[in-house]
Amino acid sequence: MSHKYFTINQRNKIDVLNKEGYSARKLAKILGCHHSSISRELARCTDYYCAYKANQDQKNKSKNKGRKIKLNTRLK
Numbered sequence: 001m002s003h004k005y006f007t008i009n010q011r012n013k014i015d016v017l018n019k020e021g022y023s024a025r026k027l028a029k030i031l032g033c034h035h036s037s038i039s040r041e042l043a044r045c046t047d048y049y050c051a052y053k054a055n056q057d058q059k060n061k062s063k064n065k066g067r068k069i070k071l072n073t074r075l076k
Helices: 008-019 024-031 035-043 051-063
Strands: none
Touching: 008 024, 008 035, 008 051, 024 035
């Protein structure tokens, strides 16, 4: 299964329509994706959904994908 990320234009549509009161299912029909994808996207931001913040969050997470976090270990 291939993964398809939301573009900034799609995130802007989600932002505007969400503020107008559209449900996740209605947003999914408009954008042509599954409603759970919209729900996850809306949950990406804590207080309120912001397209710019969501896009930055996705870029930061994809930049570090697959890399292990190095712990601060000291050799004695």
